[in-house]
Amino acid sequence: xxxxxxxxKALNLFHRQQSKNRVSHAYLIVGDYGTLDYAKYMAMSMxxxxxxxxxxxxxxxxxxxxxxxxxxxRLLSGKEQSIKKSEIISLKEYFSQSSIETxxxxxxxxxxxxxxxxxxxxxxxxxxxxxxxxIVAILTTRxxxxxxxxxxxxxxxxxLESMNHKVLFDKASEQGIDDVDAYLLSRMNHNLEELxxxxxxxxxxxxxxxxxxxxxxxxxxxxxxxILTLQVEGIKKxxxxxxxxxxxxxxLELSFSSQGQQEQTIHVRTNNITNVDRIHLLQxxxxxxxxxxxGVNINLVIDQxxxxxxxxxxxx
Numbered sequence: 001x002x003x004x005x006x007x008x009k010a011l012n013l014f015h016r017q018q019s020k021n022r023v024s025h026a027y028l029i030v031g032d033y034g035t036l037d038y039a040k041y042m043a044m045s046m047x048x049x050x051x052x053x054x055x056x057x058x059x060x061x062x063x064x065x066x067x068x069x070x071x072x073x074r075l076l077s078g079k080e081q082s083i084k085k086s087e088i089i090s091l092k093e094y095f096s097q098s099s100i101e102t103x104x105x106x107x108x109x110x111x112x113x114x115x116x117x118x119x120x121x122x123x124x125x126x127x128x129x130x131x132x133x134x135i136v137a138i139l140t141t142r143x144x145x146x147x148x149x150x151x152x153x154x155x156x157x158x159x160l161e162s163m164n165h166k167v168l169f170d171k172a173s174e175q176g177i178d179d180v181d182a183y184l185l186s187r188m189n190h191n192l193e194e195l196x197x198x199x200x201x202x203x204x205x206x207x208x209x210x211x212x213x214x215x216x217x218x219x220x221x222x223x224x225x226x227i228l229t230l231q232v233e234g235i236k237k238x239x240x241x242x243x244x245x246x247x248x249x250x251x252l253e254l255s256f257s258s259q260g261q262q263e264q265t266i267h268v269r270t271n272n273i274t275n276v277d278r279i280h281l282l283q284x285x286x287x288x289x290x291x292x293x294x295g296v297n298i299n300l301v302i303d304q305x306x307x308x309x310x311x312x313x314x315x316x
Contacts, residue, residue: 004037006161015054019053023136025136027042027137027156027157030158031162032160033190034190072105073106074109076110077111078112078114078116079115082115082117083110084116084120092123096132106133107135114141125148125151139151139155166186168190180265180268182265183258207240207251208247210248211252214248215252217229219271227305227310235302249292255269284305288301288304
């Protein structure tokens with residue numbers, strides 16, 4: 001639960017609701033990190049046997065919610081695979097048949113709800129439209145706009161606060177991490193432990209290696225070599241699975257949208273890219289990044305990236 005310690009506003013909001021006995025029937029938790037931890041804290045708070053407001057975190061009820069082993073708590077995750085309609089239906093059936101184990105609420109969390117299929121979202125919408133008893137829904141997402149508006153309108157939206165990236169950048173640099181890597185990693189992680197873990201991971205090493213090659217080509221305005229690099233590494237050599245491709249696009253996004261005191265760190269690698277090019281490249285990256293969901297065809301995304309680059313540079 002360390003990731004929620006700096007979420008003072010969000011915690012105070014929920015605690016006030018509890019103190020007034022006005023807990024909502026559905027929440028949408030939006031943030032770049034810590035959304036699942038915050039959602040689980042909310043679930044524990046509503047079911048904790050030791051405290052009326054907040055969660056003690058140590059009683060058997062809190063521990064069982066944390067380990068996802070409580071009869072009145074369920075978690076669906078869209079982190080690795082799309083959430084299917086059948087899973088939403090099973091969830092509804094479970095709570096319609098299950099008796100409340102302890103006094104309090106029944107709670108379900110849907111992590112990364114934006115990765116649910118359209119059919120699943122429509123089924124979830126019906127579930128939210130007809131709340132029963134003390135069932136509380138907690139949905140999480142990194143991008144509020146990717147959640148159906150009809151679902152958003154039925155939830156109380158809670159926006160989590162972002163991390164101070166400069167502090168993390170400075171700490172990473174002090175640990176001897178290359179400044180460019182420190183810049184990128186400090187914007188994708190939320191504490192030094194997570195940053196060092198990703199820095200040493202094979203996923204980051206492989207994705208960043210290809211990323212730097214592509215970025216160098218784009219910085220030299222050699223878009224054909226950038227396309228060829230992705231095709232060879234991603235399609236021919238199959239070095240880019242969904243996780244690595246998504247990370248590569250996140251790195252490109254950071255490179256083209258860099259701001260703040262450390263922006264010169266990455267601008268050394270993008271100094272020949274004009275502001276106009278930067279805007280268009282960012283648009284291309286964002287549009288394709290949004291397609292990299294569970295089950296995506298990696299080759300098609302890479303080919304589309306090549307097509308969009310060619311179309312842009314040929315029209316200059």
